[in-house]
Amino acid sequence: MNSSLPIGIFDSGIGGLTVTAEILKLLPNENLIYLGDTARVPYGTRDNETIKKFSKELTLFLLKQKVKAIVVACNTMSAVSLSEIKEVAGKIPVIDVISPTVEFAVTKTRTSVLGVIGTRATTHSGAYQAQVRSLGSQFIVVSKACPLFVPLVEEGLVSGKSVEIIAENYLKDINEGNADVLILGCTHYPMLAPVIKKVSRRRIKIIDSAFPTAEKLKKVLAENKLLNLKNKKPKLIFYVTDNPERSLQIANLFFDGKFPGKIEKVKI
Numbered sequence: 001m002n003s004s005l006p007i008g009i010f011d012s013g014i015g016g017l018t019v020t021a022e023i024l025k026l027l028p029n030e031n032l033i034y035l036g037d038t039a040r041v042p043y044g045t046r047d048n049e050t051i052k053k054f055s056k057e058l059t060l061f062l063l064k065q066k067v068k069a070i071v072v073a074c075n076t077m078s079a080v081s082l083s084e085i086k087e088v089a090g091k092i093p094v095i096d097v098i099s100p101t102v103e104f105a106v107t108k109t110r111t112s113v114l115g116v117i118g119t120r121a122t123t124h125s126g127a128y129q130a131q132v133r134s135l136g137s138q139f140i141v142v143s144k145a146c147p148l149f150v151p152l153v154e155e156g157l158v159s160g161k162s163v164e165i166i167a168e169n170y171l172k173d174i175n176e177g178n179a180d181v182l183i184l185g186c187t188h189y190p191m192l193a194p195v196i197k198k199v200s201r202r203r204i205k206i207i208d209s210a211f212p213t214a215e216k217l218k219k220v221l222a223e224n225k226l227l228n229l230k231n232k233k234p235k236l237i238f239y240v241t242d243n244p245e246r247s248l249q250i251a252n253l254f255f256d257g258k259f260p261g262k263i264e265k266v267k268i
């Protein structure tokens with residue numbers, strides 16, 4: 001396979017841009033194609049069958065664009081439909097967000113209790129528990145579904161009293177427990193990190209998927225001799241399935257007002 005081919009990244013919406021931003025920092029030579037299914041976001045409130053169907057469609061779209069690797073920049077799809085995505089992707093390497101994040105998070109806990117917040121589908125799947133347990137039986141996961149967080153971020157509502165009240169309610173049990181690490185188990189949540197931090201117990205370490213996932217991607221590309229080492233002018237393509245103008249407005253919030261490209265609408 002040719003190393004100049006793009007990396008494909010997808011999410012149910014624009015939350016996966018938090019992972020994309022880290023990939024751009026760590027792998028500045030790479031051509032990228034991002035796909036956000038803004039017509040059907042949120043996925044995390046849907047049943048597993050629907051999430052699997054949507055995941056296959058997103059994967060097929062990226063394969064048609066001839067990508068060299070796929071990043072599932074969505075915890076919900078990583079939790080529910082990773083095996084289906086891998087099956088459709090065939091020989092193309094697939095990088096999820098859960099395993100690299102858990103590997104990183106277990107190195108940061110002293111109490112061995114990890115808080116995880118995510119969508120309903122992610123928390124109900126038990127994927128975090130399974131991943132954490134595979135790294136040691138001493139680790140305990142305390143999880144909480146936060147279904148209002150994704151729509152808040154997709155609306156660009158990431159601060160203020162109303163968001164704080166919602167976050168405080170969601171984090172009540174985790175704050176009262178023994179967790180010293182809080183995993184933001186949804187790629188939309190880093191946009192809410194300042195609020196989450198404000199309402200969290202003081203010494204809890206907040207961890208999101210962006211950095212560990214970008215590092216894992218780099219490692220996988222290197223192992224497969226797929227790193228693009230020469231490219232000086234990488235091509236960045238951003239697709240959504242609905243409302244590109246609105247997506248660009250919100251995406252700008254993710255990039256401090258300097259979104260690195262245009263956003264086009266596509267049919268998948």
Ligand code: DGL
Nearest residue numbers: 012042043044075076187
């Ligand atoms: N960014 C997705 C995740 O990481 C959001 C899922 C949703 O659409 O509900 O889970």
